[in-house]
Amino acid sequence: MSKKLVLSLVVSLSSMLVGCGGSSSNNNTLELFSSKAENVAILESIVSEFNAQNPEYTIKVVAPADHATVLKTRMAKNDMPDILAMGGDSYFTEVQSAGMLVDLSNEAYIITLHESYLDMVYNRNENKEEIVYGVPYATNASGVIYNKDLFEQAGVDVPNTWNEFINVIETLDSKGIEPFVFTYKDSWTILPPWNSMAPVIQPANFMDDRLQDKTTFVGTHEQVLENIITLMDYAQPDFMGMSYDDGNKAFAMGEGAMIINGNWAINQVIAANPDINLGMFAFPTSNNAIENKLTSGVDVLFAVVKGNSEKEEVAKKFVEFATTPEIATKYINDQFAFSAIKGVEQTNPMVSDASADIMAGNVENFPDHYYPNGLDLSAVLSGFAMNYSSGMDNEANILATLADLDAKYDAVNIK
Amino acid sequence: MTNKRNWLVSALLMLGVIIFILTPLYMVFVIAIKDPSDMVNVLSFPKQIRLENFVDAWVKTDFPRKFANTAIITIINLIFTLPLTSFTAYAIVRNRDKSKFFKYVYYYFLSAMFIPFSVIMLPLVIQASRFNLDNIWGISFLYIIFGLPMNCFLYSGAIKSLPISLEEAAMIDGAGVLQTFCIVVYPLLKPITATVAILSFMWTWNDFTMPLILLTDESQQTLQLAQYVFKSQFSVDYNLAFASYTMVLAPVLIVYVFAQKFIMSGVVSGSVKE
Amino acid sequence: MKTQKVNPIYYIIVGAMTVCFFLFHTIPFIQGIFYSFTDWKGYGNWEWVGLRNYLQLFKDPDVINAYKFTFTFALITTVLVNLLSLVLACALNANIYCAGFLKAAYFLPYMLGNLMIGFIFNYIFANIIPPIGQMLGIEMLSVNILGTDKAMWGIIFVTVWASSAFNTLVYTAGLKAINTDIYEAAAIDGATGFRRFWLITFPLLATSFTINMVLSIKGFLMVYDQIMAMTNGGPGMTTTSIAVLIYKRGLSGGQFAYQSANAVILFIVVATISLLQLRFLEKREAKLND
Numbered sequence: 015m016s017k018k019l020v021l022s023l024v025v026s027l028s029s030m031l032v033g034c035g036g037s038s039s040n041n042n043t044l045e046l047f048s049s050k051a052e053n054v055a056i057l058e059s060i061v062s063e064f065n066a067q068n069p070e071y072t073i074k075v076v077a078p079a080d081h082a083t084v085l086k087t088r089m090a091k092n093d094m095p096d097i098l099a100m101g102g103d104s105y106f107t108e109v110q111s112a113g114m115l116v117d118l119s120n121e122a123y124i125i126t127l128h129e130s131y132l133d134m135v136y137n138r139n140e141n142k143e144e145i146v147y148g149v150p151y152a153t154n155a156s157g158v159i160y161n162k163d164l165f166e167q168a169g170v171d172v173p174n175t176w177n178e179f180i181n182v183i184e185t186l187d188s189k190g191i192e193p194f195v196f197t198y199k200d201s202w203t204i205l206p207p208w209n210s211m212a213p214v215i216q217p218a219n220f221m222d223d224r225l226q227d228k229t230t231f232v233g234t235h236e237q238v239l240e241n242i243i244t245l246m247d248y249a250q251p252d253f254m255g256m257s258y259d260d261g262n263k264a265f266a267m268g269e270g271a272m273i274i275n276g277n278w279a280i281n282q283v284i285a286a287n288p289d290i291n292l293g294m295f296a297f298p299t300s301n302n303a304i305e306n307k308l309t310s311g312v313d314v315l316f317a318v319v320k321g322n323s324e325k326e327e328v329a330k331k332f333v334e335f336a337t338t339p340e341i342a343t344k345y346i347n348d349q350f351a352f353s354a355i356k357g358v359e360q361t362n363p364m365v366s367d368a369s370a371d372i373m374a375g376n377v378e379n380f381p382d383h384y385y386p387n388g389l390d391l392s393a394v395l396s397g398f399a400m401n402y403s404s405g406m407d408n409e410a411n412i413l414a415t416l417a418d419l420d421a422k423y424d425a426v427n428i429k
Numbered sequence: 430m431t432n433k434r435n436w437l438v439s440a441l442l443m444l445g446v447i448i449f450i451l452t453p454l455y456m457v458f459v460i461a462i463k464d465p466s467d468m469v470n471v472l473s474f475p476k477q478i479r480l481e482n483f484v485d486a487w488v489k490t491d492f493p494r495k496f497a498n499t500a501i502i503t504i505i506n507l508i509f510t511l512p513l514t515s516f517t518a519y520a521i522v523r524n525r526d527k528s529k530f531f532k533y534v535y536y537y538f539l540s541a542m543f544i545p546f547s548v549i550m551l552p553l554v555i556q557a558s559r560f561n562l563d564n565i566w567g568i569s570f571l572y573i574i575f576g577l578p579m580n581c582f583l584y585s586g587a588i589k590s591l592p593i594s595l596e597e598a599a600m601i602d603g604a605g606v607l608q609t610f611c612i613v614v615y616p617l618l619k620p621i622t623a624t625v626a627i628l629s630f631m632w633t634w635n636d637f638t639m640p641l642i643l644l645t646d647e648s649q650q651t652l653q654l655a656q657y658v659f660k661s662q663f664s665v666d667y668n669l670a671f672a673s674y675t676m677v678l679a680p681v682l683i684v685y686v687f688a689q690k691f692i693m694s695g696v697v698s699g700s701v702k703e
Numbered sequence: 704m705k706t707q708k709v710n711p712i713y714y715i716i717v718g719a720m721t722v723c724f725f726l727f728h729t730i731p732f733i734q735g736i737f738y739s740f741t742d743w744k745g746y747g748n749w750e751w752v753g754l755r756n757y758l759q760l761f762k763d764p765d766v767i768n769a770y771k772f773t774f775t776f777a778l779i780t781t782v783l784v785n786l787l788s789l790v791l792a793c794a795l796n797a798n799i800y801c802a803g804f805l806k807a808a809y810f811l812p813y814m815l816g817n818l819m820i821g822f823i824f825n826y827i828f829a830n831i832i833p834p835i836g837q838m839l840g841i842e843m844l845s846v847n848i849l850g851t852d853k854a855m856w857g858i859i860f861v862t863v864w865a866s867s868a869f870n871t872l873v874y875t876a877g878l879k880a881i882n883t884d885i886y887e888a889a890a891i892d893g894a895t896g897f898r899r900f901w902l903i904t905f906p907l908l909a910t911s912f913t914i915n916m917v918l919s920i921k922g923f924l925m926v927y928d929q930i931m932a933m934t935n936g937g938p939g940m941t942t943t944s945i946a947v948l949i950y951k952r953g954l955s956g957g958q959f960a961y962q963s964a965n966a967v968i969l970f971i972v973v974a975t976i977s978l979l980q981l982r983f984l985e986k987r988e989a990k991l992n993d
Contacts, residue, residue, distance in 0.1 A: 198938070255849060
């Protein structure tokens with residue numbers, strides 16, 4: 015009896031080791047991996063349209079929580095999804111540099127794309143080669159989102175220069191309207207003001223010079239942090255403790271006149287208050303209005319993962335389908351986003367100012383997209399904001415923060 | 430011995446329970462049944478009880494499936510962990526003076542307890558997919574294996590204090606090792622078995638990292654993982670979120686209410702080697 | 704003990720379990736160590752880099768910060784949890800009303816997962832505490848503590864809240880096992896109150912103390928899920944524990960090999976501390992039990 019017991023235990027254990035079938039990979043089913051939870055619904059609707067036209071294949075949308083971890087683990091076990099819909103960020107560089115993506119340079123629709131966004135994607139390729147591994151699809155805009163009604167109530171107009179901006183803020187403040195809702199509990203929301211100001215303020219060749227150790231953040235970026243401090247002087251109480259979600263809700267309810275963030279926030283704001291009357295303008299960093307640019311980058315690009323040729327063909331077909339003007343329009347209308355496809359214009363009045371900037375090419379990419387992978391800028395800036403709110407001397411804080419940023423930049427910039 | 434009860438200590442303890450334990454739980458529940466418009470005074474009793482929050486959360490998180498997945502993982506883990514680890518610990522304790530092998534295995538398991546999960550995480554993913562363990566069945570197996578050091582540690586503490594004379598008597602009567610273990614030793618380990626069962630149950634039910642990295646297929650996900658997804662999608666709607674939390678906490682709380690004495694005495698007898 | 708032959712069945716089962724454990728726990732661990740000497744990113748090609756990752760660790764301000772935070776946190780939390788648990792256990796062990804209910808209620812936090820607890824307290828710190836703090840005029844409580852340079856204390860509070868349940872129960876059990884005759888004898892000798900606790904009760908709790916200390920230190924040095932649920936390591940890097948750093952930078956941050964080296968160091972530190980502690984406490988326990 016005893017031997018049988020052992021035997022059955024061992025057998026059942028080892029059968030668990032080998033048995034229990036693996037993940038099913040059907041040839042007719044493709045997986046579309048999205049790194050944005052916000053666009054799952056619209057991607058699903060696009061996919062179902064595609065599936066209806068191509069009944070022999072089924073594309074499935076997955077958007078796991080903590081997408082970066084999941085993507086990384088799936089790369090590690092070589093079980094990649096067939097199509098990726100992701101940002102033009104360092105994760106794209108990682109997938110691309112691993113040689114997992116199909117070259118799409120010869121696809122017909124490439125000529126319909128804005129070159130400026132194609133350049134941004136090339137720039138994310140590991141060796142900056144001009145090969146299309148990612149098709150820029152939707153683009154974003156970061157600037158200032160404002161409540162038109164509150165602006166009207168205070169009698170202020172959209173500012174074009176830094177001085178006008180300060181005027182607007184002071185007027186709002188004097189009329190008892192909270193100028194901003196800052197949401198620094200989520201540290202990434204301190205990035206937008208930095209991203210908007212740094213390209214304007216830093217010296218022309220800063221990115222390359224910094225990479226080659228010819229310059230430092232200390233001595234070049236003081237103005238950026240001084241400006242952020244000026245803005246934080248007008249922050250609502252407990253701005254360090256407010257989360258992004260709560261802040262969007264508070265902004266939607268009229269508890270503040272502006273948020274410094276991107277078009278991706280608009281959906282959530284409108285969900286909290288469908289009647290809000292909002293607009294968006296480029297961050298007025300400089301007193302020379304021409305220098306001020308909208309910060310815009312590739313929010314979603316499509317990439318096709320190398321696999322068997324049949325699946326690759328279907329995946330390519332899907333990207334072609336998604337980049338048709340009709341579908342692309344549908345996508346940007348749902349997301350308040352902008353399109354990388356020529357002629358597909360965002361006409362929603364809420365973001366029309368930003369849209370005009372994009373059409374005119376008056377845009378600058380997110381500077382943090384040029385920093386080395388692994389540099390956690392948001393943590394540095396969050397520490398800066400925390401020092402500010404706990405009463406540290408501003409000058410000392412600025413110097414310490416920039417020195418810290420330089421040290422961390424050097425730590426990850428090892429070639 | 431005096432029979433006078435200490436009312437001051439009782440009152441202080443009661444106050445502590447009300448402020449620190451019952452209020453947060455009440456808050457979770459009351460937010461779950463409120464309408465979003467009724468959130469001005471969060472802790473007030475709802476003007477109108479709104480059960481749609483639960484219905485919405487049930488549908489949006491695909492609750493039945495996630496519940497079934499979590500239950501399967503937990504049950505498989507329990508079925509195998511209890512007999513296997515108790516016997517392993519028994520074998521180690523009874524033989525570690527006789528054979529170096531068991532002594533080394535004991536220290537091997539003990540030191541393995543101090544390996545941060547993060548360092549094995551990524552290699553584990555590769556190893557797990559190599560053996561087709563990236564599904565609810567595989568993850569159940571991994572829970573059994575990963576719980577081994579801790580459970581052995583607990584079991585061996587209890588086994589050390591068992592009088593060996595009973596076993597020797599059984600052996601003299603002709604019982605084999607397994608027979609002795611099943612008939613004589615295992616029943617005596619009931620209290621620590623309860624502890625291990627509870628610890629394993631809590632671990633698998635509440636774990637989040639391992640499902641996150643191993644269960645990439647949505648249909649295989651667990652309740653905790655679903656909450657994480659839920660949080661990033663609907664976090665402005667606290668009523669919905671807390672309705673969902675309530676549904677995850679409810680099974681645990683129900684089990685606790687009915688098996689409270691058993692659970693506590695289990696953990697109690699497990700931790701005191703007497 | 705007489706020397707006997709060891710029954711092969713012991714070898715079979717323990718061997719099988721050990722092999723399984725080796726395969727799915729130790730091999731990944733060895734792989735982790737292996738890759739800490741490379742520049743592997745978690746996929747693709749890699750090259751040997753020798754000790755470069757390790758040398759870099761000692762120069763990295765984030766790593767040093769994370770170690771400082773983790774040790775401060777673990778030390779404070781271990782002390783607070785064990786103090787609170789001892790007080791609670793003594794109180795619960797006294798002759799009180801509703802003993803059953805109170806014990807059950809204080810154990811309840813143990814049943815809730817860290818992720819859930821994190822979500823719930825995240826809400827409490829952001830939405831419940833600040834209005835109360837403003838009403839009472841306490842500056843520290845009138846804002847969300849998780850957004851300030853005191854965020855560590857928010858995490859400590861939640862961890863103490865969640866961890867005291869188990870420790871209290873272990874101490875309660877230890878107290879119950881003490882023969883009340885000892886107290887009567889002590890009372891005759893004139894030992895009462897704190898003196899009685901320190902001289903008689905506490906030494907008799909040695910076993911419970913060992914369990915609690917070992918589990919507390921180990922758990923708190925690897926603290927990670929509460930932080931991920933509440934502050935995500937912020938503000939700044941103030942609540943970034945070593946485990947959080949490894950997780951965030953190693954997995955999604957593209958520093959897999961580098962953070963593997965960090966994990967190896969963490970392993971060495973934690974294992975050393977725990978083993979020393981175990982040795983020391985077991986010896987002390989043995990001495991007390993004599």
